[in-house]
Amino acid sequence: MTEPEPARLLRDLVGEGRATIPQLLAARAARTPEAAFLLHRSRSWSYAQAWRESLRFAGFLEGSISESDRVASYLANAPEALWTWFGTLASGRVHVSINRAHRGLVLSDMLARSRAALLVTDRAAWPLLPELRDRGFRNILFIDEVPEAARSSELAVWSWDNVVSSGDGACRATDPAAAATVIFTSGTTGRSKAVRLPHNMYCRGGAHVAEAFGFRAEDVFHAWLPLAHIAGQLHITMSAIAAGASLALCKTFSRTRFWEEVAEARATVFAGLSNLLSMLLMEPERPGEARNSLRIGLIGNPPPALQAAFERRFGVTIRDTYGMTECEPLTLPAAGQPPGSCGRSGPDFEIAIHDSQDRPVHPGAIGRIVMRPRVPDVMMQAYEGDEEATVAAWRNLWFHTQDLGRLDEAGFLFFIERLKDSIRRGGENVSPAEVEQTLSLHPDVEACAVVGVADPLVGEEVKAAIVLKPAATVDAAGIRRFASSRMASFMVPR
């Protein structure tokens, strides 16, 4: 067995085909210290400054928590979210991302499962948080202002001033095989899974994305994908670092502000699911719209007609990868890619299609998409706290995706549909069980069932069928109000 083609960019930067996230950032900061890494509102940070901010955060951790403590963040996209991420990793600690959109039971459960000692969040999050001491936290850090009420909690309360005034910490992340992050993703049944990922997956994955998409130092990414997601972390942030490109960080995707933001940052790269193409195509045409700065879009699984219409109208090339939080990127764009395919397996993965008995099907036949890594430390280490689900997903030493697909004779993968019962709403995985659990807390709800229904804009919409108790008075709007205050808005049934 020979080693597969290494990620050239990675080897070029760190001298090896594997690295930790901080090693890659540090190597980039040494190579092009003055190049812009981050653009946010009117401010910008060079690679050297970004590395400095990260070491300062590592220094803050040295003075506030112990060596083996994990750090959780519950943040929208912001520069501080990046420094928290990089700084935590540089300090040798594990970082747990919680999507800032989560609320209620789900948020509370994820906080408990994070096994973190410090929560990094913002002032507006404070009223949404459950009792943190009960979930193992001893510290909270606010990236904006410290709310008065937090001071009377039993937690050690920190402000970003404490970070800014810290000395530089040491970079202790030297093992590419070590755990870097935990990301929550919805499971087939029951609650979200805590996916633990190693450093090397980010570094090789980011380098492969940068190479396959042809990203270069001049590129500016319109970076709105949540940093709490694998795509925001790997496809955007890590591939930008591998290429030496810049991130123009946005808090979220806005159909109305998108072209303004692109123009202002002179963005050349954007990303999202195919619903993003639909939304932008539905906007009325504007004069000169084809003379935008974008050159390439990294878009998940676009229908060929939609892709062609978008490319024609806006003069932008759309390319796809296929993967999931557990292992990214499974496929990369390749020469000769037929329409509707999501590319060919990247150098780090072997992809196959299996029947229900876990046997390979004939080329062209439809079955479950499965994969094996060709190099170490490029996939999840475990569903944390759910080793039985890990073993089940790894049966016969293949990772079993929850997707149906087919491979053509040339090895191009076609995604057919999802096998699992989670709902995919606008790029977010929604666990029906988690929505049901919250809805059943409503005093008027006797029973409920949550399913996904096809939706042209967001792919799947969340639908709840509810049996009310006798004499119940609540209506659909009332249920939605109840749900909105207790779960992420993307989970609320419409």
Place this chain on the structure above:
Amino acid sequence: MTEPEPARLLRDLVGEGRATIPQLLAARAARTPEAAFLLHRSRSWSYAQAWRESLRFAGFLEGSISESDRVASYLANAPEALWTWFGTLASGRVHVSINRAHRGLVLSDMLARSRAALLVTDRAAWPLLPELRDRGFRNILFIDEVPEAARSSELAVWSWDNVVSSGDGACRATDPAAAATVIFTSGTTGRSKAVRLPHNMYCRGGAHVAEAFGFRAEDVFHAWLPLAHIAGQLHITMSAIAAGASLALCKTFSRTRFWEEVAEARATVFAGLSNLLSMLLMEPERPGEARNSLRIGLIGNPPPALQAAFERRFGVTIRDTYGMTECEPLTLPAAGQPPGSCGRSGPDFEIAIHDSQDRPVHPGAIGRIVMRPRVPDVMMQAYEGDEEATVAAWRNLWFHTQDLGRLDEAGFLFFIERLKDSIRRGGENVSPAEVEQTLSLHPDVEACAVVGVADPLVGEEVKAAIVLKPAATVDAAGIRRFASSRMASFMVPR
């Protein structure tokens, strides 16, 4: 990906490259019903009779326990051990093997972890058994006589008469991927692991062993390897069934009776670890000893000089396979095999040598032996109740053995040595932690440490270093006596 070469014998017998254990036995009974399957003392059973005995045991289970109940056996080699095994599997239930040599804490722990409702054992075992109700058992079946004391227990007590008087049960084992057995094997640290294995591993494995060793219907196996072990189950019993050969069942290996037993059964095949060759070579020469009936020996990892001496003196061909309870047989004999090699990977497995970072080493270099299956359901499903250890052993979707080895340019595997701290004494894996746990129960023992030391006859001998309490009076013989009554004899420190 094309399917690897199927097990021809298996495909020939059941029409497919996969099967359940009862499907294979039933197919053999249909093909050669009158051929002898089992020889034991003065009795013999044809394949048709063996299948009948198995269905009768399945019928007994229908009348005594519920459908999902497991059956554990704590038996020495005996015909009833085979009917218990096959009948339990035919009934669609899982069979748990506990080596009859275990005693005390280890036995008690294995019984509890078996999650079985019925224990099949013998009269002499009764005084060794802990309170079975506390370990989840509701039934006990004695294959010989029911001890009087058992009748007053809270268990339903059955005798083999109840089995004999049962009607035939149905064969419900139709899924080759289903769990068939649980076997306990020593782990790297701590207690033994409960290895759960699917039917298909036995059927393909047995067929591949039969093909690679050239077993045929005329062969008679000198079958002393414990039926509670993977080798007794797969390499001996299943390969004999695949070939349509006969088993001459012995309770244990006896250096003094071996040649008599071989002559009496006209045995052509024997098996064991290389210490068996040493023991037989140390016996004084007897006239005509080279004119024995044996033609082939399946011997684990024999040193080349020992193998050559044995082959020369007794006119027997010695061949090797490499594997472990979790996956068998990883290698098979092949043409051109160099001395000292344990063969080439069988068609069902890919074998590689990895460095400490889980990367393949250059051909010829030494590293950890790792494997991936090429077909489904030919390896363990999990270390039951220890999914974390399973995930660790399966990292990067390779099964990590605890052995060092190397592969030559032609793909022949050379076993170098074990990485794990378990002791390999005469074919049995001994967990030092389990021995230490029992020794520390002795009132005079303050602390103890158990290690393996090289031994020419049994490979490794068990050695205990013991710190006595002040004023302790016990001596080494006293400790050995204490240990002998509380653990398998192969675990007792010498």
